Amino acid sequence: MTSTATNTAPVSADQVTTWRADFPILQTQVHGKPLVYLDNGATTQKPQVVIDTVSRYYETTNSNIHRGVHYLSEMATVDYENARAVIRRFMGAASDKEAILTSGTTESINLVANSWGLDNLKAGDEVLVTEMEHHSNIVPWQMVTQRTGAVLKVIPINDAGEISLEDVRQLITERTKFVAISHLSNALGTINPVKEVIELAHQVGALVLVDGAQAIAHTPVDVADLDCDFYAFSGHKIFGPTGIGVLYGKQALLEAMPPWQGGGDMIRIVRFDGSQWNDLPYKFEAGTPNIAGAIGLGAALDYVTEIGIDRIAAYEGLLLAYTQQQLATIPGLTPIGTAKHKASIASFVVKHVHAHDLGTILDSEGIAIRAGHHCAMPVMEHFGVAATARASFAFYNTLEEVDQLILGLNKAVEMFG
Amino acid sequence: MDLRELYQDLIVDHNKRPRNFGKLDDATYFAEGFNPLCGDQLTVYLYVDAERVTKVQFEGEGCAISTASASMMTEILTGKTIAEADALFELFHQVLIGEKELDDDTTSKLGKLAVLTGVRAYPSRVKCATLAWHTCQGALHKKQEAISTE
Numbered sequence: 001m002t003s004t005a006t007n008t009a010p011v012s013a014d015q016v017t018t019w020r021a022d023f024p025i026l027q028t029q030v031h032g033k034p035l036v037y038l039d040n041g042a043t044t045q046k047p048q049v050v051i052d053t054v055s056r057y058y059e060t061t062n063s064n065i066h067r068g069v070h071y072l073s074e075m076a077t078v079d080y081e082n083a084r085a086v087i088r089r090f091m092g093a094a095s096d097k098e099a100i101l102t103s104g105t106t107e108s109i110n111l112v113a114n115s116w117g118l119d120n121l122k123a124g125d126e127v128l129v130t131e132m133e134h135h136s137n138i139v140p141w142q143m144v145t146q147r148t149g150a151v152l153k154v155i156p157i158n159d160a161g162e163i164s165l166e167d168v169r170q171l172i173t174e175r176t177k178f179v180a181i182s183h184l185s186n187a188l189g190t191i192n193p194v195k196e197v198i199e200l201a202h203q204v205g206a207l208v209l210v211d212g213a214q215a216i217a218h219t220p221v222d223v224a225d226l227d228c229d230f231y232a233f234s235g236h237k238i239f240g241p242t243g244i245g246v247l248y249g250k251q252a253l254l255e256a257m258p259p260w261q262g263g264g265d266m267i268r269i270v271r272f273d274g275s276q277w278n279d280l281p282y283k284f285e286a287g288t289p290n291i292a293g294a295i296g297l298g299a300a301l302d303y304v305t306e307i308g309i310d311r312i313a314a315y316e317g318l319l320l321a322y323t324q325q326q327l328a329t330i331p332g333l334t335p336i337g338t339a340k341h342k343a344s345i346a347s348f349v350v351k352h353v354h355a356h357d358l359g360t361i362l363d364s365e366g367i368a369i370r371a372g373h374h375c376a377m378p379v380m381e382h383f384g385v386a387a388t389a390r391a392s393f394a395f396y397n398t399l400e401e402v403d404q405l406i407l408g409l410n411k412a413v414e415m416f417g
Numbered sequence: 418m419d420l421r422e423l424y425q426d427l428i429v430d431h432n433k434r435p436r437n438f439g440k441l442d443d444a445t446y447f448a449e450g451f452n453p454l455c456g457d458q459l460t461v462y463l464y465v466d467a468e469r470v471t472k473v474q475f476e477g478e479g480c481a482i483s484t485a486s487a488s489m490m491t492e493i494l495t496g497k498t499i500a501e502a503d504a505l506f507e508l509f510h511q512v513l514i515g516e517k518e519l520d521d522d523t524t525s526k527l528g529k530l531a532v533l534t535g536v537r538a539y540p541s542r543v544k545c546a547t548l549a550w551h552t553c554q555g556a557l558h559k560k561q562e563a564i565s566t567e
Contacts (some may be wrong), residue, residue: 192520352433354480356455357424360539364420386456386478415424416432416481 011315013398019307020396021184022047033366036401041186041345041392042370043165043236045219045299050240053299054292063286066265080135080291083298084281089146090301091231092222093248095278100254101294104245105213106136107182111247111284113140114208115260117178118326123149128156128206130163130192131382132185135375137211141180157382161188161337168197176206183215187376188337189320189345189390191219195226202227207253213237217394218316218344220309222246232303235293239394240300244293247284253282261286312395316344319393319402325404336388347388350409353416355387361412423535423542424481427489432481437491441474448559450477450552452544457483461552462492470494470502473553480545486533487549493530499557507549509533513543 020026028035029287038046041291057079063072065080081096088099092197102108117140121127127141131154145152155163155171170177179201184191198208209230212221215239223231228248235244259266259277263286268276277283304312323346327333359371361416370390373380381384391405425510451458459477463470473491485537494502509530512519515537524531536542 076495354484356457356476356480356542356545360423360542361420372454377456380456386458414422416429 004333009290009311011177011318011395016315016396016398020398021047023302023396024048024051024205026396030366031364036365036367036404038393038396038397038401038405039154039370040217040370040397041214041237041390043242043372044239045396046241046296046396047239047303049303050296050300054241054296057292057295062292065291066282075293079295079298080289083294086298086301087246087294090221090305091216091233091246091248092224095223095251096146096407098248098251098254100247100249100281100284101289102160102232102247102284102291103243103247104234104236105211105232105235106245108230108245108247109137109209109211110140112230112232112249113144113314115257115284116207116253117141117144118148121145121148121259123148123162124151124175125150126173126175127151128153128155128168128171128176128179128181130181130209131157131378132161132163132190132192132376133180133182134186134211134213136213136379137180137209138378139180141178150161151175154378155181157188159383160339161185161190161379162339162341163192163197165193165196165200167391170201172204174204176201176204179206180206180211181191181208182211182213183221184212184218184343184345185337185376185379185399186214187347187374187379187390189342189347189392190337190339191215193341197229198226209370214345215343217304217312220315229253235297235300238297238304238306240291241290241293244290244297245295247333254284259283259286264285267287274371298306303374307395313343315395316393319397319399320344320346321395323405325340326402327409328408330409331417333409336385337385344394345390345392347390349385349388350413353412355389358412358415361415362405362408365404365408365411367401367408369405385407423539425445425532425535426507427529427532428481428485431485432486435475435484435488437472437474437488438564439474441472444474446556448556450548450555451520452479452483452548453562454544455480455546457548458481459487459549460488461475461490461554461556463553463556465499465557468500469498470496475549479548482533482536482542484543486546489529490549490553493528494553502553502557505530507553509548509550513546514539 016090025045061075063076065077109142201208209228212233216233231248235243336347355371444462445465446463449460457479462474464472476486536546
């Protein structure tokens, strides 16, 4: 099969049916009704090829990597490193040394905060985050600024859920040493102007980490084009296994950073009077990694590449536009997050119906959505709500599923209105 | 799965028109309850006179289950002694977490609260039904401990 990164041919209903057939879980019945899975922002489902790749690894090549002289270990090592190369190419990094495998976005961010942050931040320095960040791109920076005496500053959002570059220009000063920003907001769906923010940060010599947890499966990512210093994402949000994630970092920065966790594989020589660290990327991969997870993620990224991320983004754009148009017909519904540039996520509140009750009522119709604060409590505070309901899409969702969602919401309004 | 088992008319009614809603200025006991999982928060106020609850009010924001449970609690606890309130909380909690069977005797002891037992089929919602009750227990017993140490 062939496909290219620029394939944006219209997606037919038949095409979506074919894609859906790749995901066994989508055949599930929930409470006697066909599953409508609209919680892709929390985690995505896994195609058969990923499930098979992980099973095949355990059935045929399971072994520890980088240390055995035997056949299985060599096979496992080759598969693991091949997966790294797939991951590196997918995000547009120049070298495998720049693709650190972690347990997920959270660990990737904590790695940078602890290794780069503790080594470089000092009292009076400033770290910027946005008001729309996920807790995992706030708390590590709170912890590291508290320890170093640096100051955490917040780029505000407007009522559409957007940051303004004017605010960014004002907040970035010579005191700014680091900017941590999400590419695509998990609570609002906003796509941030990360390229422009990176350019502004670099003008004062500040580094930028982009949290790509939500973006990676929904919009093209090219770290070289963005010129970001770090990019973090999780495998499970792009049809791969849980417990595997990626940290991209520019090689020169990673070379200069101290290891974060110590252990096997991250060292070259260990002596009691001092040890020598291994080369990149292994310096940041202490202990036996999630080998099956890495290989599974490689298979997931190959699968996405075959379909084409541009094509996915275009189709999901249509789905989201249709959803927003249909949601506007629900009495008392207020969308939360109405940015001009959005993808894959529709958050909302409904008058007189709490998000949890919406979640339970939709569940009874077989529809899975998320209800809560989405690990973004500052966003909830901004909009003055305790919780929102969130439908989040993947390319295997259909217009008919959106219609099911709308029927379910009308039922909820009828019940509580 | 019948949603009406969960959202019975009485629950929908208490959610729409919560009883005893608002701050109680002369409360002798009060506490704030918070469910960090969903962000729901409410405050329970009690006026206790000679070990007997004479007034209960609450305010805050929550789902239908937590609002209805709080509203019904304010009605049911009014006039009960603290010991009776504790015993009712214990029974209600045991039933919801599945540690006590819902037999005829239990159902009659629960009275109106029995309509909330539909949440047993929804493990993720049990905390919604017990939030106000846990908060009430916190209010009553934190204060009592404070008194006992004086």
